[in-house]
Amino acid sequence: MSDNRFKIVFDGALLPGVESTTAKLNLAELFKSDVEAIEKLFTGRPVALKRDLSRSDAETYLTALKNAGVDARIESEQPVAFSLAEAHETDSGASDLSRPAASPYAPPRAAVGDDLPEFATLNAFTIHGRIGRLRYLAWTLVLTVALLVASGIIATASFAVATASPTAGVILGSLLGFALFVALVWVSVQIGVQRLHDLGWSGWLYLLNLVPFVNSIFPLLLLVLPGNTGANQYGAPPPRNSTAVKVLASLWLAFIPLMLIIVLALGMNGYLDQLEANVDSSYESSSINADDDTDQSVIVEEEDTQSADEAAEPVDSPEQ
Structure with missing residues (x-):
């Protein structure tokens, strides 16, 4: 009687609060692989990271994966039933010797990540995707x-x-x-x-x-x-x-x-226009002040002339 065997299954889920980039770097270090190979695991499809494990070994692998930030799980390996009829049928049938026999405990040979395109699709009217x-x-x-x-x-x-x-x-x-x-x-x-x-x-x-x-x-x-x-x-x-x-x-x-x-040219023109307006305003103010001074001097001269005329009037003598 053989012990039950287990496998570690991962479908791209991460633990709460873990960034995808951090998890990928941790997995690359854990599996001694590069990040590009690890990225093929994040397609959303279930992938068996490790097969044919005992319960204790599966728990050890699961702990290491959780420390890396990924949300993996343990699943039981499906038992394989053999029958003499199937074996005889397989031996008598035509076989392809160029292809190795598939083992139920072999790691997955599917090209995980084939669904991931080499480049993203461009679309300006969406919040998804990337542009440089x-x-x-x-x-x-x-x-x-x-x-x-x-x-x-x-x-x-x-x-x-x-x-x-x-x-x-x-x-x-x-x-x-x-x-x-x-x-x-x-x-x-x-x-x-x-x-x-x-x-x-x-x-x-x-x-x-x-x-x-x-x-x-x-x-x-x-x-x-x-x-x-x-x-x-x-x-x-x-x-x-x-x-x-x-x-x-x-x-x-x-x-x-x-x-x-x-913008600088427009700002400079505005500054020059403002400066010219200030100069014109100052010139008008000085002209008005000069006109006021002239009017006041004329008034003073008229008053002085009037006083002189009054002083020049003859004074009646007592005899008259």
Whole structure:
């Protein structure tokens, strides 16, 4: 009578609070393997990590796996029944000698992870998937150009309606502008979340753009930090950058300094206009003060003349 045998089964589940990247690194160290081979175990399908174990050995393996952060389980091996009829039938049948005989206790030979694609599928209108730095720049440039074109169309339509009815033009422009703003925010969030996934970060970190001072640094991190080279907890890596992506990213990188120059030029023009207005205001004030001084001097001269005339009048003598 033989003892019951057990196997360790893993279906990709992790213990609460354990990151996927940490668990993969721990498993790679435990099995003395590389991370790419371990990633093939995280497909969601049950995989027998170890077979033909006694109960005590299975408990030991299970403890080591739980320490690595994975939620594995112990299952009983299915007993194999042999019969003489099946054996005779197998021996008499045609056999393929080039293929080794399958053992019920052999490790699984299925290519675990074949369902995992080499590259992720690109889709700008989703919060799933990953995109790299250059593709993030390219998609942002396309979004900006689309925003400018849509804004021009809305302004033209609103002006055309306002010529007939100003109130209708204002209402139409406000509604279309609000719809455009919502669409812009929605697509921007989706693209930003995919960029965060490429870094291995949670998409909720995109809310840091709402924090003062942080929102001036956080977008730069999305442009500078490189993504994970292989698959991470958010899926396979993005495809390689095409020529169009590289060209658009280069245009955007050239567009950013141009925008800075335009902003600085506008600011300088505003400063010069303000300075000129202050100079004109000071000149007008000085002119008004000079006019006031002239008027006062004229009044004083008139008073002095009047006093002199009064003094020059003859005085009647007593004899008269």
